[in-house]
Amino acid sequence: MRAHVIILGLLSLCGLSSSQECSPGFLENVVLLGREIEFLYSPDAEHCRLLCTHQPACRFFSFTRPDSGDEKRHFHCHLKSSSSGQPEGQTSQQGVTSGLSLKSCNTNSSRNKVYHSVDFYGADYRTLFTADYEECQRACTNDPSCQFFTFLNETFTPADYRYKCHLKFSWTVPRTTRIKKEAGLVAGFSQKIQMTLTQSETACRTQLFPNTVIPGNNLENLHAASPEHCLALCTAHPKCTYFSYASGDFTCHLKNNLNEMVVKARDGVTSGLPARFCQLDNSWIKETHAGVDFWGSDYHDVLADDAEACQRTCTEDPNCQFYTFVTDSSPALSHRGICYLKRVITVPAPPKVSKLAAVVSGFSLKNCVSSPPAPTTPTFEEAVTSFT
Numbered sequence: 001m002r003a004h005v006i007i008l009g010l011l012s013l014c015g016l017s018s019s020q021e022c023s024p025g026f027l028e029n030v031v032l033l034g035r036e037i038e039f040l041y042s043p044d045a046e047h048c049r050l051l052c053t054h055q056p057a058c059r060f061f062s063f064t065r066p067d068s069g070d071e072k073r074h075f076h077c078h079l080k081s082s083s084s085g086q087p088e089g090q091t092s093q094q095g096v097t098s099g100l101s102l103k104s105c106n107t108n109s110s111r112n113k114v115y116h117s118v119d120f121y122g123a124d125y126r127t128l129f130t131a132d133y134e135e136c137q138r139a140c141t142n143d144p145s146c147q148f149f150t151f152l153n154e155t156f157t158p159a160d161y162r163y164k165c166h167l168k169f170s171w172t173v174p175r176t177t178r179i180k181k182e183a184g185l186v187a188g189f190s191q192k193i194q195m196t197l198t199q200s201e202t203a204c205r206t207q208l209f210p211n212t213v214i215p216g217n218n219l220e221n222l223h224a225a226s227p228e229h230c231l232a233l234c235t236a237h238p239k240c241t242y243f244s245y246a247s248g249d250f251t252c253h254l255k256n257n258l259n260e261m262v263v264k265a266r267d268g269v270t271s272g273l274p275a276r277f278c279q280l281d282n283s284w285i286k287e288t289h290a291g292v293d294f295w296g297s298d299y300h301d302v303l304a305d306d307a308e309a310c311q312r313t314c315t316e317d318p319n320c321q322f323y324t325f326v327t328d329s330s331p332a333l334s335h336r337g338i339c340y341l342k343r344v345i346t347v348p349a350p351p352k353v354s355k356l357a358a359v360v361s362g363f364s365l366k367n368c369v370s371s372p373p374a375p376t377t378p379t380f381e382e383a384v385t386s387f388t
């Protein structure tokens with residue numbers, strides 16, 4: 001398994017289809033048995049495998065195809081693992097495709113893949129009318145926020161929505177699932193996490209309003225370690241017009257109101273504006289947070305001498321996005337010295353996928369332009385034997 005960590009950081013959405021030689025192939029009409037880690041929606045088995053590859057704990061998956069008789073489970077992508085890393089067994093089931101994670105493989109692209117009569121439901125942030133789905137896909141590719149799209153074609157009913165192109169957003173920046181206060185812990189980020197949100201080289205003038213809340217207009221509630229972290233999340237979301245961050249419980253409230261911004265004084269809350277046309281100051285990534293746990297999303301733990309060593313380990317591991325370290329002052333004696341490495345899926349993933357006539361869905365092609373060559377590509381034998 002030693003090779004898999006090196007390659008993962010280089011996969012992009014282009015890896016929707018992988019090179020033949022590395023592909024362990026798919027098992028048709030088979031369910032692989034194991035512990036379920038997570039269930040997500042996915043348009044096909046290849047994308048499901050990509051999600052599995054990016055989910056650090058996932059070793060294999062089972063995907064329910066739209067031709068399955070089990071309609072309620074259409075497009076379900078089940079990410080799985082087991083103590084040995086191998087499937088614990090298999091059962092046959094019509095309409096299910098299964099396979100292994102490609103963590104050890106280099107991937108290749110199948111760029112123009114689109115999904116006919118498939119709706120990537122939800123996550124809309126902008127709509128426009130386009131002559132065909134190809135133009136809709138180009139609109140998506142050219143919009144920095146767009147990760148995938150759904151186009152309603154010329155036979156769609158009701159007719160008033162024909163030729164409508166829905167641009168959709170999903171998070172591609174790491175989000176900590178939960179942050180809480182916990183004595184004796186130290187949490188922080190990998191110094192290499194990708195937070196390049198804008199092309200501009202002009203430094204932003206960060207606009208924060210201390211002890212100010214902007215009530216209502218909630219778009220999405222997340223967790224953030226600092227107001228600056230919340231600002232970066234707001235900047236990444238195309239619908240975020242401003243945000244309020246409560247330091248007491250680390251909640252980052254992204255807000256949407258294009259018309260007005262009504263502020264009120266409130267202690268412990270910092271509000272602010274996104275910065276999309278300048279270079280954001282990412283120094284919040286360098287901060288470590290004592291007495292704080294970035295809870296969950298663990299994929300691995302190692303022993304470390306101190307919090308700095310834990311941060312170095314996280315930074316050196318391309319899988320790692322953030323970490324929590326248990327210091328010697330933690331009341332949890334048996335956990336002292338443990339460095340928990342963490343990550344979340346940042347591959348574009350529609351919140352829901354379903355069948356719908358006269359629509360076409362697909363992904364932005366912008367991540368396909370360049371994918372750096374893997375510095376140490378495992379051979380096919382290494383890739384295969386790492387799973388056996």
Ligand SMILES: *[C@@H]1O[C@H](CO)[C@@H](O)[C@H](O)[C@H]1NC(C)=O
Nearest residue numbers: 018019020021106107108109
């Ligand atoms: C990727 O695909 C291209 C075109 O199909 C092919 O020429 C190339 O050899 C492939 N690369 C790998 C690593 O398989």
Ligand SMILES: *[C@@H]1O[C@H](CO)[C@@H](O)[C@H](O)[C@H]1NC(C)=O
Nearest residue numbers: 117153154155156357358359
């Ligand atoms: C529009 O959708 C219908 C129903 O899914 C399909 O039969 C037709 O071929 C589509 N038209 C185009 C141009 O793709």
